[in-house]
Structure formats: C-alpha cells, structure tokens
Amino acid sequence: MTARRTATTRAVPILYSAALAALVLGPLLGPGYLLIRDAVSTPRSYLTDSALGLSDAAARAVPQDWLVAVLSSVVDGGVVVKTILFAALWLAGWGAARLVTVLLPGAGLGPQLVASTVMLWNPYVAERLLQGHWSLLTGYAALPWIVCAAVSIRRGRPGGWWALTLCIAAAGLTPTGAILAAVVALAVLGAPGGRGSRAPRLLWTVLLVVAVSAPWLVATAMSGGGATSDPAGVAAFAARAEPGLGTIGSVAGLGGIWNGDAVPASRTSLWALGGTVLLLAVVACGLPALWRRRRNPVVVALAVLALAAVLLPALAATGFGLAVGEWAVVHVPGAGLLRDTQKWVALAAPLYVLAAAAGVRSLSARVSVPAAVPVAAVPVTVIAAVVLALPDFAWGVGGALKPVQYPASWQRVVERLEASPEQGDVAVLPTGMFRMFPYSGDAPVLDPAPRMLPVDVLQTGQLVVGQASTVEGEGARAARVEELLLSGAAPDELADQSVGWVLVERTTPGPLGESQRTLDRLEPVWSDDELALYRVPGAAAAPPGDRSPAVAAHLVWATLLVGGALGALGSRLWSHRRNRPGFGAGDETRHVPSRG
Known part of the structure; x- marks a missing residue:
C-alpha cells in the first residue's frame, strides 16, 4: 500500500501539470500555426544563414531557429513549436513539484500541486506567452530542474552532472535561457557545503554553459554583431508599473513586462493589484518556514536570487538605472541582451514555488489538529487563490492564443524560390x-x-x-x-x-x-x-562565408542536449537497478541542511 501511495504521489503532479498546460494553451493546440507578436511558426523552416545567426543582425534566435529548421524538415513546423511549448509548460509545473520533494523532504501531494500551480499560473508565463516568447519559457521551465540537478551534485548523487547538462542545454534554446540557467546553477553549486570542493563544481558549470552557448557566441563572433545596441532600447524595454502597483510591486508579482499590450485583460485594471496581493500572500505564508531552514545554503541561495530578481529590474527602471543601462549598451559588447530587464524576474520563481509549498505544508499541519477541516482543504484553497489572481489565463490567455492558417500564396512563393536557380x-x-x-x-x-x-x-x-x-x-x-x-x-x-x-x-x-x-x-x-x-535582374549571391564553425557550434549544443538526456536516463536506470536514488529520486527521505 505504501509503494502504491508513493507511486500515486509521484504520478499526480505529472498529470496535473500536463492538464494545467493543456488548459493554458487551449485553442492553440488545434490545427494551425503560432503567430503572435514575436512568435512565428511556419510549415517548414530552412537552414539559411539567418537560421544559424550569421546575418548582420544580432543572433537572438539561435539555436532555436536551427532546431526548428532541422525538425520541420521531417515534422510540420507548427507541430514542432507547439510541442516544445506544451512540453515547456508541462515540465515547468512538474519541475516545481520535484523541487518541493527535494528541498522539503516529506512534503505531501498538496504542497507539490500548489508549487506546480504557482510555477505555471502566474503573470510571467501569461505575459511571455502573449509576447510570443515561447522559447524563453523553455529556459524558465528548466530552472526548478536545474536546482534539483545541482542539489544531486552537491549530495554526490550519481547522474547529477548528466541531468545538469540536459537542463542547461534545454534552457539554452535561447541566449536568455542559457543565462538564466547559468545564474541558477552557479548560485546553487557555489553555495557553501556539499560534497567536494566548490571550485571544480563552478569550473565545470562555467565550461558547460559556454559549450551550450556556443551557437550564439560563435554566430556573434562570426557576424561581428552584438558590439553595441541602440540606447533607446533601455527605456523601451524597462519593466513597467501595472495599475495600482509601482514597478517593484509589478515585478514582485511576476508581472510588469515592457509591452502593456501583451498582458491579460485582468492585468490592465485594478485587479492587477488584487491578483498580486493574492499571489504574494500565498508566497508569504511559507517564508517563516523557509526562515527556519536558513541553515540550508541552497534555500539561502534561492532567496538571494529571488531578492535580486525583484530589486534589480525595479532599480533598472529608475532614472539612475536607465542611465546605467544606456551607458552599458553603448560601451559594453553584448549588453543589449540584458535590456529586457523584466525577463530576469524568472529567477524568483524557484523560491516562490518553494515558499508556497512550505506555507501550505505549515497551514495543513495546523488545521489538521482539530480534525474539523480536511487536510486537502488548505491546498485546494491556495490553488483557487492562485488561479483567482489571474482569472483570464485559461484557454489561451482568454482566447488570445489561437492558431492561424497561412494563405496558400505563401506556399506558391516558396515553390517558385525553390525551383529557381537564381541567387x-x-x-x-x-x-x-x-x-x-x-x-x-x-x-x-x-x-x-x-x-x-x-x-x-x-x-x-x-x-x-x-x-x-x-x-x-x-x-x-x-x-x-x-x-x-x-x-x-x-x-x-x-x-x-x-x-x-x-x-x-x-x-x-x-x-x-x-x-x-x-x-x-x-x-x-x-x-x-x-x-x-x-x-532582380543581374543579382548575384553575396560571397559565401564559412558556415562550418556555426554548424559545429549547433552540433555541440545538440550533442549536449541528447547526450545529457541519454546519460540522465541511463544513470536513473542504473540507480534503480542498484536500488539507489538517481536524479531527484529519494530526496523525499533524505535532507542534509548543512550541505544543501
């Protein structure tokens, strides 16, 4: 009976997260293509120089475009993008539940489901979906899994490095995702304690991040792009105050994206204030419980990250912060990658889900004493509060996310270009x-x-x-x-x-x-x-450049992604065979606060 209950506890968050992801994406899962603001999926993409990041514009969409081009040669590109997006949301929720079992040993099903809900059902995910940043959400989804992998490494668990490789490579679908992954991994592995020395852990992590980032680093070097950016972009992409909230209140509530049009309708009214209060109240309930775990260096590291993820974007939107940002994008190569400051609020998510779960666990223990209130009432109430905080997130963010069909004209143009020998x-x-x-x-x-x-x-x-x-x-x-x-x-x-x-x-x-x-x-x-x-008569193609370094960089990334997945799977199977816990498994029963 115990084994059956344990299996159920592990399976329910997986199914629950998948159901939440389906509820969020809703109509987008039907036939057609994602086409909203920055998100463009097409029936087929091609391995052009632009897909490799080799144009004179900044390489912002590698290895994303390369991956879609490769996969869409076999599977419809619309299916590819929607599958990746669904998997990102599903794994985000599931990863939050796993994070709870790793850092809150003995946490029951209720805290795990609350964590999954907080990770998925929040303004950050809604606003990035409406902005079309589907690939950024893969980096967001990887964050709780990166914490789990890093904790496995700290505890000397087999397979931890394989899992970390997989997670960082998945996050590296975009440059921003790679940076998010690097910050979280370095913060957790660099915290005091754990088995082994910190220096080798940090060195291997840096090397891994550089290898995962090879597609955009090599493309930037080859194209000569990324040196400077327009300083006007700093103010344009700064975090934005929502109704009833200052900038710091907006980002603390995981909102405040720069584009005021890419927000759910509820965030354009004073309900933004009410929803933020509800979300932060859920998080605040667990802070005392986490404070009692302040000897755990991993919890401390996540708390520092969350504090920085809220304060720094808010500071960057002030006059002083804008001046510093404008100077940086003009004088520091590649600083333009940092100008959308609200996207870094994702770094607060691991602590938020952990605090929400800890709060539910504490409240459930209190109300279960008189046995007058079912234990399940607390997590159900908290989940309802999180959903109520963003009531129009369901079904494609109030129907805004829906597939489109391209006119047949596009295919006719593609056929003419494919058939022409002209350059x-x-x-x-x-x-x-x-x-x-x-x-x-x-x-x-x-x-x-x-x-x-x-x-x-x-x-x-x-x-x-x-x-x-x-x-x-x-x-x-x-x-x-x-x-x-x-x-x-x-x-x-x-x-x-x-x-x-x-x-x-x-x-x-x-x-x-x-x-x-x-x-x-x-x-x-x-x-x-x-x-x-x-x-255009008489046109000739520009002199071809050597694409081999860019192609090799993408193959390195793909190798790390596939190799990390195979290694993590093999390690998990081996650990099961030897009856030892693998990646994230067994953490429900073992917790070493002094080592993290």
Missing part, C-alpha cells in the same frame, strides 16, 4: 519587421517571411515599441536596401547589394515610399491578392 537574398515590402495581416489578429506580428522562405530574408532588427518609439537594429545591409526601395532606386543598385528577389506582402500596412518605381523595372515572377514576387 541573391530577399527584400520585403512594406519595409519594417512587423506585420498586421487579416489572418494574424489585432496585434503586430513578426514578418513570417524569414522563417517561411528557403532564401535568406534581409532584416534590419529595428523594433517599434508602443505607438511611436523605435529601437534601431543591427542589420546595416538590410537598412540600406530598405532605403533604396523606399527611394525608388534602380534595380542594379539592389543587385549590387546581393538582393535577388523582392517580395511584396499586399495585405499588411507599412511604408512603401517610392518603391513602385523600382518594382516596375523588376521581373514579375508570381502574384495574387496576397503576395507578389519579383526577380
């Missing part, structure tokens, strides 16, 4: 990187052309924030080509820039300038009411 990159009209198609909803979306077409599409990287604020990008050649099109330049000027094609997207607003004069002198290839494709 050169694609320039797109209207200029700019964002679109508002009739089929894409009310919010501007990233142009799908760079991920839809089998030829490199020029991108400036310029971002329009709010109604009028513009943040300049790094794509110098793309910016020159846009100027040529808007001025109605001659075709040979486009050919000199290695532009072989011009694609006109007819159903979206945007700047066209005098481009019709240029189009009239180009060769029409295909057109309908949606799209028109033109050939």
